[in-house]
Amino acid sequence: MELIKKGRAYVCSLTAEEMREYRGTLTEPGKDSPDRERPVAENLDLFERMKNGEFEDGACVLRAKIDMSSPNINMRDPVIYRIKKMSHPRTRDTWCIYPMYDFTHGISDALEGVTHSLCTLEFQDHRPLYDWLLDEVSVPCHPQQIEFARMNLNYTVMSKRKLQKLVEKNHVDGWDDPRLPTIAGIRRRGYTPAAIRNFCNIIGVSKKESRIDVGLLENCLREDLNEIAPRVMAVLDTLKVTIENWPEDGKTEELEALNHPQKPEMGTRKIIFSRTVYIEQDDFMENAPKKFFRLAPGREVRLRYAYFITCKDVIKDKDGKVVELVCTYDPATRGGDSPDGRKVKGTLHWVSQEGSVPATVNLYDRLFISEDPEADSDDFTKNLNPESLVRLEGCRVEKSLLNAEPEKAYQFERLGYFCADSKDSSEDHLVFNRTVTLRDTWAKVSQR
RNA sequence: UGGGGCGUCGUCAAGCGGUAAGACACAGGAUUUUGAUUCCUGCAUUCGGAGGUUCGAAUCCUCCCGCCCCAGCCA
Numbered sequence: 001m002e003l004i005k006k007g008r009a010y011v012c013s014l015t016a017e018e019m020r021e022y023r024g025t026l027t028e029p030g031k032d033s034p035d036r037e038r039p040v041a042e043n044l045d046l047f048e049r050m051k052n053g054e055f056e057d058g059a060c061v062l063r064a065k066i067d068m069s070s071p072n073i074n075m076r077d078p079v080i081y082r083i084k085k086m087s088h089p090r091t092r093d094t095w096c097i098y099p100m101y102d103f104t105h106g107i108s109d110a111l112e113g114v115t116h117s118l119c120t121l122e123f124q125d126h127r128p129l130y131d132w133l134l135d136e137v138s139v140p141c142h143p144q145q146i147e148f149a150r151m152n153l154n155y156t157v158m159s160k161r162k163l164q165k166l167v168e169k170n171h172v173d174g175w176d177d178p179r180l181p182t183i184a185g186i187r188r189r190g191y192t193p194a195a196i197r198n199f200c201n202i203i204g205v206s207k208k209e210s211r212i213d214v215g216l217l218e219n220c221l222r223e224d225l226n227e228i229a230p231r232v233m234a235v236l237d238t239l240k241v242t243i244e245n246w247p248e249d250g251k252t253e254e255l256e257a258l259n260h261p262q263k264p265e266m267g268t269r270k271i272i273f274s275r276t277v278y279i280e281q282d283d284f285m286e287n288a289p290k291k292f293f294r295l296a297p298g299r300e301v302r303l304r305y306a307y308f309i310t311c312k313d314v315i316k317d318k319d320g321k322v323v324e325l326v327c328t329y330d331p332a333t334r335g336g337d338s339p340d341g342r343k344v345k346g347t348l349h350w351v352s353q354e355g356s357v358p359a360t361v362n363l364y365d366r367l368f369i370s371e372d373p374e375a376d377s378d379d380f381t382k383n384l385n386p387e388s389l390v391r392l393e394g395c396r397v398e399k400s401l402l403n404a405e406p407e408k409a410y411q412f413e414r415l416g417y418f419c420a421d422s423k424d425s426s427e428d429h430l431v432f433n434r435t436v437t438l439r440d441t442w443a444k445v446s447q448r
Numbered sequence: 449u450g451g452g453g454c455g456u457c458g459u460c461a462a463g464c465g466g467u468a469a470g471a472c473a474c475a476g477g478a479u480u481u482u483g484a485u486u487c488c489u490g491c492a493u494u495c496g497g498a499g500g501u502u503c504g505a506a507u508c509c510u511c512c513c514g515c516c517c518c519a520g521c522c523a
Contacts, residue, residue, distance in 0.1 A: 015521095016520085016521055019521080020519070020520090023519055024450095024519075025450085025519055026449095026450055026451075026518075026519060027449065027450045027451095028450080029450090030519090057521085058521060060521095061521055070451085071450050071451040071452090072450090072451055072452075072518080073450090073451080073518060073519050074518075076519085079520085079521050081521090082521040083521080084521085098521095100520090100521075100522085100523090101522070101523050102523090105523095121452095121453070121454090121516080121517070122516095122517055122518080122523095123517095123523095124452055124453060124517075124518090125451075125452050125453090125517070125518050126518090127452090128452095147453085149454085154459090160523090161523090202460075202461085202470090202471055202472080203460055203461080203471090204460070204461055204462085206454095206460090206461080207453070207454065208454055208455075208460095208461095209453095209454070209515085209516060209517095210459080210460065210461095211459080211460090212459070212460055212472095213458090213459050213460075213472070213473075215459085215472065215473070216459075216460070216471080216472050216473085219471090219472060219473095220472095222484090222485095226484080226485060231482080258481095261480090261481085261482080261484095261485080262485065262486080291483095293483065294483090302481060303481095304481060304482070305481075335481090336481045337481075344481090345483095346483085347480095347481050347482065347483095348482095349482070411482085411484085413482050413484080414482045414483085414484070415482090438482075438484050438485090439483095439484065439485090440483075440484085441483055441484090442483040443483090445483080446483095
């Protein structure tokens with residue numbers, strides 16, 4: 001109203017297509033709308049009737065009267081109010097006009113008393129309009145708009161519109177899907193605030209468009225998690241091991257394990273050893289190369305915090321798949337050290353039949369296979385990683401995890417950092433999410 | 449070919465006229481009951497390019513090159 005009265009805004013009846021033509025192009029100036037000199041009184045009347053719903057959507061708009069020949073297209077009499085006959089959450093159906101973002105932006109900043117209004121690079125061209133509006137409309141102060149580059153991470157998408165598409169097309173299981181870079185998602189995934197703050201500090205703020213390596217984020221995460229996460233043992237892909245020289249009478253033994261090797265103040269816990277234990281399928285290889293420090297026929301390894309065991313026999317099913325190992329243990333190595341000074345190259349994590357409970361584990365990986373999903377295809381959903389979620393059933397975790405608090409970080413030794421899922425995990429059915437893996441030098445070396 | 453931005457290591461990023469920080473990645477090595485952690489060591493004679501100013505330039509000037517954004521009654 002103020003702008004109209006000052007002769008700085010007018011109701012324009014051009015159609016959308018006409019307005020586009022009148023606007024000119026990047027290199028040619030635009031030309032004035034025939035309605036540009038409409039008298040103030042008429043503008044006031046028309047605007048009132050727009051508000052009241054006397055016109056259909058698109059019939060006319062309110063435009064700021066600035067400069068149709070400006071090299072900045074945003075200044076060529078931008079639309080500031082248009083008719084939209086939709087119900088407003090607050091004013092319901094009494095107002096049929098809605099302001100454009102550019103009109104609202106500066107004014108709401110000013111009303112809120114904001115001193116600096118931060119936004120992204122694409123609004124740089126809008127700043128003259130932002131300032132124009134603040135100069136022409138009576139507001140308590142004149143905030144300063146400053147633009148910065150948005151943060152891009154590789155192997156994911158960050159824009160709300162794209163994330164919305166992923167949610168709506170069911171490519172993910174909702175806004176809090178742990179694969180999504182949403183607050184709800186990364187929280188459920190187990191990301192910590194401290195890690196994210198540190199990450200933000202490290203990457204800095206600039207006007208340069210960049211794409212940051214998620215590896216950096218993951219590193220910040222590991223740095224924090226390594227400090228705070230208690231260690232625990234879990235076997236994801238189980239391979240049964242029978243200790244043949246352990247009594248068959250159901251004898252179990254309690255052993256003591258450190259909650260954090262570098263932080264004795266985090267205490268210890270009891271773990272249970274018995275005749276039947278499980279190790280990771282990956283930790284056994286029938287024809288192992290010398291550099292393979294784990295279990296193989298005839299080789300001896302340490303079961304962490306327990307005993308040295310030696311593989312005596314391999315049991316396979318009819319398809320030739322290894323289903324069970326028969327081993328012997330050395331009673332003298334209780335706790336994991338050999339009195340004769342004998343050294344062993346590998347230490348494996350394990351879990352015993354009696355000391356563990358079943359669990360489901362969600363292995364999350366990057367959502368996209370492409371570093372820049374938006375650029376590498378006309379449809380970014382084509383670059384989705386089919387293995388961004390691998391759900392493992394039948395895992396076994398040590399019993400101390402029965403009362404794991406949702407979203408609290410644990411390190412599953414030798415595997416990564418995990419947390420109980422805040423939605424799906426219960427004491428009857430434990431569900432853990434992998435936050436991030438441990439750094440795995442062996443995986444890198446073994447692949448070449 | 450109008451206007452607005454941006455260009456320093458593979459990826460981020462300090463630096464603002466006094467002779468290229470740091471982090472991640474990468475490559476070696478040491479310690480290790482997690483092939484984890486930790487710890488050493490190496491990694492831009494050069495800052496998009498070319499000229500110029502200066503005792504001295506990534507920093508100042510000129511020209512050039514490359515990339516991004518803008519022609520919604522979207523935000």
